Amino acid sequence: MKYNEKEKHLRVFINKSEYHSDNNCIEEFKEGVVSNEAKMRIKHVKEIFQNGFLNQLICDLRENKIVADIEKVSVTAQNSLNELVDSLTSQVGRALIGLSVMQLCVKSIVPKQNVRLHKGSSNRGSFSWVEGISMRTLDKNFVTPALRKYDLLRLNADGFMMTRSLAENYPYTYLYKANLRGARDQWLNLVEELEKEKTEPIESLKYLLSKLLNAASEFNDKTNDLIEMAQKKCKKFAEKNAVITLVEKHSESSDYAARLLEISMHSLMQAAVSTGAFGDVEVKPLSQMRSANKKHGNIGDIELLENNDIIESWDAKYGKGYLREEIEEAVEKLENHNYVETIGFVTTAAIDRTKEINKRIEEIENLYSVNFQVLTFSAWVSQIYKRCLSSNFTNEKDLSCKWVQIYCEYLGQKRREQAPIDEPCLDWVISLIQILKDI
Structure with a gap:
């Protein structure tokens, strides 16, 4: 039977393999003892691991000292990593996630190292690729200990690479035939993205670790504590100003206050819409941090949709009082949004140069028939409350408690469809617990 040479296929020779992808690209993998260049790469990788590379990265992410730059993580890689973590159960998926962490680490440390080649040895009696790397050694000594230490994956102490299905003498390609449990296709998609240099390894690694941190048992326990505490102290938030004080204090306690401002605004809008006071509209899910507005079709951070069209948009601007440039950028986006009625910042x-800004807003409103507003955070909250209370669908106490509840659930990853927050939230949850304790 003839085969189609344009289809993906693997050619296996006595001393090498060739991977033919469907875009006529051929990758050659020579078998034999590792080359001197490979030995140098392996030595460098081990040294960086020994210096605490993975442990330090996890700690910095937990403490929100660093975050993943989402723009440098390809959409395919994001989807693959999301599905890898979502597929995790107590019985399946752990090995592929651990392997993904290791491959991302290796690529981050030595981009030239091919992470398809999971075996490398100087022993002529053992199977090895000339440019391979012993992933089993790296796993047992560095990766599994770190993931176990921070409770990101519940792995056997001997490591995930002890899984026989990951040890076949074939490169990790779409044609790897071993029976793998978990998100196999997603893992192989990630490998392809890495080897074709379509995603940034270190940012992809941060992204994956952030998702694992948010799924860890410690995080879940703290989240449950936070939500329970917020429910018990609901009476403390019977008034709008009490919630404003809470979220402002929480925001100011973080190095990422701007992001918490977006989250607090989005959670209030979600609470307001859930009352029915705004009619038949929905709140567009919160965008990921550093997502480009133009790329995602956004006008602002918090948007109301009617029949999938943006009708109202609010952009959070932490610590910035002069917003002329932001207003002009919003005007440029109007040509792609024909149904928007309100755009606000x-x-x-304190709002700066109010006379100049008000004059420009008046010009824009006359040209486009769109209501432009620039408000302080407290004034915006008051406006949302007024709209809700005037409808008689809710009262100040119920709306305030609902706002606090949703804010806590957002931070606790309990509403990912509405707020897919991929920054590590543990530090935020812990700091909010402490603030609630003091109230």
Whole structure:
């Protein structure tokens, strides 16, 4: 039977393999003892691991000292990593996630190392690729200990590479035939993205570790504590100003106050819409941090949709009082949004050059028939409350408690469809627990 040479296939020779992908690209993998160049790469990788590379990265992410730059993680890689973590159960998926962490680490440390080649040895009696790397050694000594230490994956102490299905003498390609449990296709998609240099390894690694941190048992326990505490102290938040004080104090306690401003605004809008006071609209899910507005079709951070069209948009601007440039950028986006009625900016700073801004807003409103507003955070909250209370669908106490509840659930990853927050939230949850304790 003839085969189609344009289809993906693997050619296996006595001393090498050739991977033919469907775009006529051929990758050659020579078998034999590792080359001197490979030995140098392996030595460097081990040294970086020994210096605490993975442990330090996890700690910095937990403490929100660093975050993943989402723009440098390809959409395919994001989807693959999301599905890898979502597929994790107590019985399946752990090995592929552990392997993905290791491959991302290796690529981050030595981009030239091919992470398809999981065996490398100087022993002529053992199977090895000339440019391979012993992933089993790296796993047992560095990767599994770190993942176990921070409870990111519940792995056997001997490591995930002890899984026989990951040890076949074939490169990790779409044609790897071993029976793998978990998100096999997603893992192989990630490998392809890495080897074709379509995604940034270190940012992809941060992204994956962030998702694992948010799924860890410690995080879940703290989240449950937070939500329970918020429910018990609901009476403390019977008034709008009490919640404003809470979220402002929480925001100011973090190095990522701007992101918490977006989350607090989005959670209030979600609470407001859930009352029915705004009619038949929905809140567009919160965008990931650093997602480009133009790329995602956004006008602002918090948007109301009617029949999938943006009708109202609010952009959070932490600590910025002069917003002329932001207003002009919003005007440029109007040509792609024909149904928008209100565009607003919400700032935590005093509004600067009000006369100039008001004059420009009046010009824009006359040209486009769109209501432009620039408000302080407290004024915006008051406006949302007024709209809700005037409808008689809710009262100040119920709306305030609902806002606090949703804010806590957002941070606790309990509403990922509405707020897919991929920054590590543990530090935020812990700090909010402490603030609630003091109230």
